[in-house]
Amino acid sequence: MEGCFPCLGGAKKKKRPPEKPQIPPASAAAAEKPKLGPSSSVTKQDSLEVNKDIILSNGSDHHQIAAQTFTFRDLAVATRNFRPDCLLGEGGFGRVYKGYLDCVNQNKVVAIKQLDRNGLQGNREFLVEVLMLSLLHHPNLVSLIGYCADGEQRLLVYEYMPLGSLEDHLHDPSLDKVRLDWNTRMKIAAGTAKGLEYLHDKASPPVIYRDLKCSNILLGEGYHPKLSDFGLAKLGPVGDKTHVSTRVMGTYGYCAPEYAMTGQLTLKSDIYSFGVVLLEIITGRRAIDSTRPAGEQNLVAWARPLFKDRRKFPLMADPALEGQYPPRGLYQALAVAAMCVQEQPSMRPLIGDVVTALTYLASQTYDLEAHGNLRLVAPGMPPRTRNRSLGHGVADQRGSG
Ligand SMILES: Nc1ncnc2c1ncn2[C@@H]1O[C@H](COP(=O)(O)OP(=O)(O)OP(=O)(O)O)[C@@H](O)[C@H]1O
Ligand SMILES: [Mg+2]
Numbered sequence: 001m002e003g004c005f006p007c008l009g010g011a012k013k014k015k016r017p018p019e020k021p022q023i024p025p026a027s028a029a030a031a032e033k034p035k036l037g038p039s040s041s042v043t044k045q046d047s048l049e050v051n052k053d054i055i056l057s058n059g060s061d062h063h064q065i066a067a068q069t070f071t072f073r074d075l076a077v078a079t080r081n082f083r084p085d086c087l088l089g090e091g092g093f094g095r096v097y098k099g100y101l102d103c104v105n106q107n108k109v110v111a112i113k114q115l116d117r118n119g120l121q122g123n124r125e126f127l128v129e130v131l132m133l134s135l136l137h138h139p140n141l142v143s144l145i146g147y148c149a150d151g152e153q154r155l156l157v158y159e160y161m162p163l164g165s166l167e168d169h170l171h172d173p174s175l176d177k178v179r180l181d182w183n184t185r186m187k188i189a190a191g192t193a194k195g196l197e198y199l200h201d202k203a204s205p206p207v208i209y210r211d212l213k214c215s216n217i218l219l220g221e222g223y224h225p226k227l228s229d230f231g232l233a234k235l236g237p238v239g240d241k242t243h244v245s246t247r248v249m250g251t252y253g254y255c256a257p258e259y260a261m262t263g264q265l266t267l268k269s270d271i272y273s274f275g276v277v278l279l280e281i282i283t284g285r286r287a288i289d290s291t292r293p294a295g296e297q298n299l300v301a302w303a304r305p306l307f308k309d310r311r312k313f314p315l316m317a318d319p320a321l322e323g324q325y326p327p328r329g330l331y332q333a334l335a336v337a338a339m340c341v342q343e344q345p346s347m348r349p350l351i352g353d354v355v356t357a358l359t360y361l362a363s364q365t366y367d368l369e370a371h372g373n374l375r376l377v378a379p380g381m382p383p384r385t386r387n388r389s390l391g392h393g394v395a396d397q398r399g400s401g
Helices: 026-031 072-080 120-135 167-173 181-203 257-262 267-283 298-307 312-318 327-340 351-363
Strands: 087-090 094-103 108-117 146-148 153-159 217-220 222-226
Touching: 026 094, 072 094, 072 108, 072 146, 072 167, 094 146, 094 351, 108 298, 120 146, 120 153, 120 351, 167 217, 181 217, 181 267, 181 327, 181 351, 267 298, 267 351, 298 327, 312 327, 327 351
Parallel strands: none
Antiparallel strands: 087 094, 094 108, 108 153, 146 153, 217 222
């Protein structure tokens, strides 16, 4: 994690319009109380703000809470006692290991996150993550297989995402990975937007994700993106409320300016973070990069003046693309990013409109084999094999999310 920062003060925001179907109170109540051990200490402030007005629905008729419980021993066996060579990565809340669950003679591969045992904060994240991922199911959200709350131990068991995080692919040159080509980038952007659309428009009340960033976008086979890490997620405003007030949490560089200043959270805060991610996808630059010259360290601050001059758009494309992108697609993708990172939250688009724009862009497959000649391949045409020598070796990534 690049850095969580604590809260500041207050202001006003936009309203959620539609009413959505809700699940019966009994299901919500059951979900509200994942089994925590006796040591768990979730304060009123830390507890989920679920009350009789706020009953989380996943927008479908099926609300099963599928997460299994595991003992600490089960997960120690699965990770060969948390062996360092099983370590997949480490974030602000703990380490993530690759594990193998011996589910009836089937070795199921999973990712196991062991939360640091450093008090309240971790416990709260744990509870929110279990609740959110038990109720919310979508092809662009990572699945929670189960959890362990054994004594002081808090572990989460997720589906394993074989291609790691978007951050690894965009920003970790030490990894021996092929650079993402334009088509794959648009596919990832569209799929990510669909995951967010589900949280904003299908869940009821809407869920504000609050921690959208490249390290939380995990990639499955075919670079299929899924949002992970719901520990900071918040149930959005209901009724006449326009925002939820909360401590400012999130990651520096992705956090909407009005939320950082006032602590008042709206769906538009997520749209801002999405705009930053989209900019990273297009430019290959990090949200914050202290190794760059002053004036280029903050991605949004660097991009804003460039947005005003269309002739500067090619300067914003990731040099790793080596010019292999459709100029019109670049223009349109940058236009979406520019709208999302607007200072004024009310000027930012709704996620549904972002999904429409990016789904279109992802469907306009750019033909890398045409060696720089712009050719758009219509969706539905048969798969082609990409030329690996171009260094964009993702074979046929057509369609999105
Ligand atoms: N389900 C998963 N499948 C495969 N790899 C995973 C999975 N979950 C996490 N990882 C790997 O573990 C790394 C650390 O994840 P983690 O969520 O703990 O930290 P982070 O996202 O980098 O930071 P933060 O703590 O702010 O979320 C990820 O970057 C990713 O490489
Ligand atoms: Mg994460």
